[in-house]
Amino acid sequence: MLPPSFSPDAITILAPGTVANVVCGFDVLGFALSQPYDTMTMRLTAQRGIIIIINRDDYNLPTEPARNVAGAALLALLKAVPEEVGFEVEIAKGIKPGSGIGSSAASAAGAVVGANHLLGHRFSPAELVEFATYGEEVASGVRHADNIAPAIYGGVTLIRSTTPLDIIPIPAPLLYVTVVHPQIEVKTSDAREILKKEVLLRDAITQWGNVGGLIAGLMKGDYDLIGRSLEDVIIEPVRSILIPCFAAVKAQSLAAGALGGGISGSGPSIFMLSRDEATAHRVAAAMRAIYTGAGIDFHTYVSTINPDGVRILPAAATVPAVAF
Amino acid sequence: MLPPSFSPDAITILAPGTVANVVCGFDVLGFALSQPYDTMTMRLTAQRGIIIIINRDDYNLPTEPARNVAGAALLALLKAVPEEVGFEVEIAKGIKPGSGIGSSAASAAGAVVGANHLLGHRFSPAELVEFATYGEEVASGVRHADNIAPAIYGGVTLIRSTTPLDIIPIPAPLLYVTVVHPQIEVKTSDAREILKKEVLLRDAITQWGNVGGLIAGLMKGDYDLIGRSLEDVIIEPVRSILIPCFAAVKAQSLAAGALGGGISGSGPSIFMLSRDEATAHRVAAAMRAIYTGAGIDFHTYVSTINPDGVRILPAAATVPAVAF
Known part of the structure; x- marks a missing residue:
């Protein structure tokens, strides 16, 4: 009972x-x-x-x-x-x-x-x-x-x-998220091991300036500042090599109007933020074109935070x- | 003209x-x-x-x-x-x-x-x-x-x-600042040279978590969060050795009720933040006691941001x- x-x-x-x-x-x-x-x-x-x-x-x-x-x-x-x-x-x-x-x-x-x-x-x-x-x-x-x-x-x-x-x-203000999940495996353990234990102080300063800018941008609802702050000089340059077509996905997403984005978690999914739904769908279309062209299966999702x-x-x- | x-x-x-x-x-x-x-x-x-x-x-x-x-x-x-x-x-x-x-x-x-x-x-x-x-x-x-x-x-x-x-x-919310300037010279060039060019990624993550927390705390007017975020695991442990009595000033300031603080610029001044004026003056008194005891000339200032x-x-x- x-x-x-x-x-x-x-x-x-x-x-x-x-x-x-x-x-x-x-x-x-x-x-x-x-x-x-x-x-x-x-x-x-x-x-x-x-x-x-x-x-x-x-x-x-x-x-x-x-x-x-x-x-x-x-x-x-x-x-x-x-x-x-x-x-x-x-x-x-x-x-x-x-x-x-x-x-x-x-x-x-x-x-x-x-x-x-x-x-x-x-x-x-x-x-x-x-x-x-x-x-x-x-x-x-x-x-x-x-x-x-x-x-x-x-x-x-x-x-x-x-x-x-x-x-x-x-x-945070209203933000649309486009996620693409290419159907490949990235082991979390590999994604961890590939990172260096030490980083340049200069890069760390750039990174914490961007963290500060991103928090301020979210709390102010300042989309431009959010976009400028979505920059990773430490992890992404190392981990993105594990994800096929990462550079193309990022470049084409920005070209389609995304504010910015990067690796989701330790990958292989990639996410992009946009300020409106139409842009988020254009970003999804750009992602689909890239992975279709590369012959890699994928899923895309468009939603809000x-x-x-x-x-x-x-x-x-x-x-x-x-x-x- | x-x-x-x-x-x-x-x-x-x-x-x-x-x-x-x-x-x-x-x-x-x-x-x-x-x-x-x-x-x-x-x-x-x-x-x-x-x-x-x-x-x-x-x-x-x-x-x-x-x-x-x-x-x-x-x-x-x-x-x-x-x-x-x-x-x-x-x-x-x-x-x-x-x-x-x-x-x-x-x-x-x-x-x-x-x-x-x-x-x-x-x-x-x-x-x-x-x-x-x-x-x-x-x-x-x-x-x-x-x-x-x-x-x-x-x-x-x-x-x-x-x-x-x-x-x-x-x-930022109303914040009181106590500054003590011990009358010693710290050369900016020395303060720069003493820093390591590389830092542990683990420490950098701690630091950018605190930067995010500090920005959020300031923008939310959350004094406790401001206080918890006033932590520097990278620069202060290295540079504070150039400033006599730094550890005592910090410890006694926190004991007097300061939210937190650290080296101002590259020193030798030390600043502490407090949520009210009475606390800021108690912090100044604690600072004066330390440098008087150490026989080091100093100035203190209490103001707001x-x-x-x-x-x-x-x-x-x-x-x-x-x-x-």
Whole structure:
């Protein structure tokens, strides 16, 4: 039996993709996407500490809770829950694993936000981020919050510090995002190893000038300043060689009117920001032309920066075609 | 004869000190002080291109225009002025040269803002900064705008890029500044040479997280976030060894309630930010106790961040005791 104040009714969770390592903001800046997203259903059970994972997709992800991203996040959360409860979670991933747009973060963030809803909203967003990072640890070996934070807070987030975790929501104007996911594999471990441990102080100064400009541009709603600040002199020159056609995608996106953009996460997806929807679609067309010409399969997504992060719907709700 | 639309009347100029290299914002962030400041008087003359410099203080600074900070800035400005005019400038420096609070920048910024006033406000602030950097070149060999920008714009400024120059005014809440200037010499050239050319990527990420946090904290008016972000893991650990009692000043200032602070410019002055005036005075008392105990002469200043930068008064005006 569930504790009497808890409902056995299921909820539906929409858990969005996210862009981390936003150009100059490597390891500190991320934002949530409106598309793509995972769809999860979740309910409380009376089996203390027991988590049942059911995958409703073709990715053959582990279902053992300690090895599943959502399961590991929920196991961390349950340590802070005294009641006799467990969870049953069904996951239909709309975000392909390994795409560089926060697939594992979506599952972990969706699970803990859903759990918090079912338990009557007892945890703060910062606590939920902490729980969800245990999911990231299962996926990549590192408890990073780069994608978790924007998935849970929505909008743009700055991780000022990881120890202690200090997440700063950054107000932003309406921005359209075009993402292209070329269907190739970039191992996160390769993307990490390729980086140099030391950088020129001169380049670091350029980078933190751009981080300052990007935060100011977002908070002022100054699109030109956002565009000028979207420059990465440290990571992109090294990592972009792992992504076929990166230089062409960037050049053609800017030519199509994008403000700027770069590698999403550690790739292979590339994102570009635009100030209006028509431009974002022109950018998508430019991206499609490049990868079609190169004979590389791809997906493109056009959306806005998603101000809400993970959303909860009643179980009976039909998941809308455009969910955010 | 002056061109008929120009007045031969003199103006009085108050040119404030400035803090550059604001903790994590090395080379990119600066702000204007309300005290100390230089007092200048300036008038147009009909002698084309001729600049007369008169020093009204005891610092024996050069009076040959090309070797004087204000003179070099005015020579740069006059190249963009077609009319048959020159300037006569009297300078009474209230900011001791070599203090690390923008003494040379005050003279250069005061001169070009004064000239622009006398010429009917024909230049933009960004153009004035460009002219004034020729004064900095005379003082230090480098055309840097770190102190010039806040002296001319007032408030807090971010220099996102130097080539091309991109100055971003950063809105900030009311902040009190305590500055202590221990009367020792730190050569800018020594302060530069001591820095390593390469830094750890890990440290650079910490630094740009803090720059982002500081900009967000200033723009949100979030004093706690400002305080948490006032951390420099790259420059301060190296340069602070050139400043006697630095660690004690910092520790005692924080104990007295300061939000944070660090080396002003390349030193030897140290600044601390506080959210109220009483705290800023307690910080000043703590600083005085330390340098008195160490037998080192010093000056302290308590003021606010000066939102206006260089100010112009009618010539007949009495310079107020607290000018800003």
